[in-house]
Amino acid sequence: MLHVESIVKSFDGFLAVNGATLKVEKGDVVAVIGPNGAGKTTLFNLISGQLPPTAGNIWFKDENIAGLASHRVCRKGISRSYQVVNIFHRLTVFENVQVAVLSHHRKTFNIFKPAKIMAVKETRKTLDSVGLLDKAEMISGTLSHGDQKVLEIGIALGNRPELLILDEPTAGMSPEETAVTLRLMQRLSGDMGLTILFCEHDMGMVFSIANQIMVMQHGGTIIQGSPDEVRSNQLVREAYLGGADECSV
Amino acid sequence: MFKALFDAKTLISCSVLLALLLLLPQFLPRFYIYLFALMFAIALLATSLNLVLGFGGMYQFHHAVFYGFGAYAFALFVTKSGLPLWIGYVIAPFCSAALGLVMGLITVRLHQLYFGMLQISLGSLVWAITYRWYSFTGGDDGIHGIPLPDLVGSSTGAYYFNLIVVVTCLLLMYMIVNSPFGRIFQGIRDNPERCQAVGVNVQKQQLTGQVLAAFFAGVAGTLFVTVEGSVFPDLMFWTLSLEILIMCLLGGWFIFLGPALGAAIIISLRTFAGIYTEYWTLILGIVLMLLIFFLPEGVLGLFLKKADPAAKREG
Numbered sequence: 062m063l064h065v066e067s068i069v070k071s072f073d074g075f076l077a078v079n080g081a082t083l084k085v086e087k088g089d090v091v092a093v094i095g096p097n098g099a100g101k102t103t104l105f106n107l108i109s110g111q112l113p114p115t116a117g118n119i120w121f122k123d124e125n126i127a128g129l130a131s132h133r134v135c136r137k138g139i140s141r142s143y144q145v146v147n148i149f150h151r152l153t154v155f156e157n158v159q160v161a162v163l164s165h166h167r168k169t170f171n172i173f174k175p176a177k178i179m180a181v182k183e184t185r186k187t188l189d190s191v192g193l194l195d196k197a198e199m200i201s202g203t204l205s206h207g208d209q210k211v212l213e214i215g216i217a218l219g220n221r222p223e224l225l226i227l228d229e230p231t232a233g234m235s236p237e238e239t240a241v242t243l244r245l246m247q248r249l250s251g252d253m254g255l256t257i258l259f260c261e262h263d264m265g266m267v268f269s270i271a272n273q274i275m276v277m278q279h280g281g282t283i284i285q286g287s288p289d290e291v292r293s294n295q296l297v298r299e300a301y302l303g304g305a306d307e308c309s310v
Numbered sequence: 311m312f313k314a315l316f317d318a319k320t321l322i323s324c325s326v327l328l329a330l331l332l333l334l335p336q337f338l339p340r341f342y343i344y345l346f347a348l349m350f351a352i353a354l355l356a357t358s359l360n361l362v363l364g365f366g367g368m369y370q371f372h373h374a375v376f377y378g379f380g381a382y383a384f385a386l387f388v389t390k391s392g393l394p395l396w397i398g399y400v401i402a403p404f405c406s407a408a409l410g411l412v413m414g415l416i417t418v419r420l421h422q423l424y425f426g427m428l429q430i431s432l433g434s435l436v437w438a439i440t441y442r443w444y445s446f447t448g449g450d451d452g453i454h455g456i457p458l459p460d461l462v463g464s465s466t467g468a469y470y471f472n473l474i475v476v477v478t479c480l481l482l483m484y485m486i487v488n489s490p491f492g493r494i495f496q497g498i499r500d501n502p503e504r505c506q507a508v509g510v511n512v513q514k515q516q517l518t519g520q521v522l523a524a525f526f527a528g529v530a531g532t533l534f535v536t537v538e539g540s541v542f543p544d545l546m547f548w549t550l551s552l553e554i555l556i557m558c559l560l561g562g563w564f565i566f567l568g569p570a571l572g573a574a575i576i577i578s579l580r581t582f583a584g585i586y587t588e589y590w591t592l593i594l595g596i597v598l599m600l601l602i603f604f605l606p607e608g609v610l611g612l613f614l615k616k617a618d619p620a621a622k623r624e625g
Contacts, residue, residue, distance in 0.1 A: 132506050132511050135509035136509045147504045148504065149505075151500050152500060157497075159493065160505065160510075170518065171490045172491040173486075216504070
């Protein structure tokens with residue numbers, strides 16, 4: 062479904078991503094791991110069109126999407142959430158998701174029909190699927206951090222994506238909130254059949270949900286394989302996991 | 311559809327206000343009728359600015375240029391074309407919208423302050439051309455004594471004409487703010503990057519907003535000519551842009567009718583404080599400072615909060 066080929070991103074000569082490769086098949090849950098500064102978020106920014114790559118290709122459903130603007134990438138079926146909460150603060154929770162749903166249905170230039178009565182069912186269904194329906198009318202800026210992170214995922218789902226990219230979905234969450242998010246991701250992948258690509262520092266979470274793991278270091282790919290392959294790979298142990306203890310989860 | 315736009319309370323209070331305004335000329339002396347008619351035009355102008363400022367988050371620093379352009383387009387049409395008047399009322403707003411499109415195509419590539427600064431530069435260019443082009447625009451003298459039939463030219467005529475046009479335009483803008491376009495526009499105000507990531511072409515959306523706002527500013531321009539019967543380059547000078555920006559902040563720029571209230575307050579202040587001192591802007595400065603410290607949501611924002619503590623949103 063998604064194939065990133067030797068992608069490179071250079072910021073004034075500094076190679077944030079340097080020849081990384083990544084393969085995601087339909088239905089996969091793929092985790093990208095690596096130490097801070099390995100280039101994970103930059104890689105996601107390249108895939109979702111936030112940044113244009115310096116070199117390399119990104120194939121999505123047999124089409125090269127490298128360098129497309131982010132709104133075009135989104136329309137191809139790739140949605141993403143952000144590491145730092147990135148929502149519409151003054152809008153209600155309902156309206157946050159509705160923006161994505163309206164955009165998905167290409168209603169952004171409809172100027173005379175009240176938005177209040179449009180895409181209501183679909184928006185509420187999406188809110189229900191992430192467990193925020195009871196907070197639909199709250200101003201999103203007043204939500205707890207954990208709920209805002211979940212809303213992040215809700216907005217991304219509003220576009221009915223085929224590939225969902227989550228950038229550290231549990232960053233800054235309490236253990237309880239992390240468990241809820243983990244269950245949510247399992248439901249999205251299991252019940253809704255979504256393909257998920259995410260990066261995460263919580264190794265427990267990575268190894269419990271991912272069926273493919275890609276390890277990054279210095280902007281490049283060390284290995285991509287099943288959790289077992291990654292766990293037993295000597296290079297990974299040396300470069301990142303630093304011993305058997307951490308990856309024995 | 312109507313029900314989805316207005317709740318009962320809003321509908322009743324707006325109807326009462328409208329009924330009051332319809333009756334007002336029966337009781338007011340001529341000067342006040344003129345003042346109200348002018349207020350309607352400026353209220354429309356401030357609301358049109360807020361369409362992109364408060365609801366779109368665009369730093370529209372030189373909105374007056376679209377207002378002045380509409381006024382000039384109308385004045386020139388009436389004095390030079392010899393065609394029926396109503397055509398001028400229709401054409402002038404489209405001229406402003408066209409200017410909005412041309413300037414927008416250049417400016418929406420930039421963000422925030424840079425967008426605002428470029429708009430000021432381009433707007434000042436339009437002002438300078440108008441100011442110097444004596445043979446066509448009348449230069450710094452402007453155009454005076456624009457002939458208008460009594461139906462709209464008399465003070466009561468202008469009052470009712472402006473009231474009807476402004477109410478219609480406000481209704482249209484209210485619909486726009488509450489439409490999918492308006493919803494997405496507010497999304498862009500809060501977070502353009504995220505909006506782009508959910509598949510919205512932010513620049514195209516902003517350009518459309520700019521054209522719409524310019525259109526309504528153009529309508530306001532024609533209403534000014536209806537009241538005053540003249541145009542002059544000050545109508546598109548940047549100080550006026552600043553003044554309407556202050557009106558939005560004063561009334562409350564996250565509330566639909568906030569800027570209209572701000573316009574009413576500033577025009578009253580200018581008229582009545584202006585009788586006593588030519589330094590009325592000094593009072594404005596103090597009001598503005600108090601506003602920034604104590605009323606960040608504007609006067610109407612405070613009023614609505616007092617009236618309904620649970621009310622937490624615009625519209």
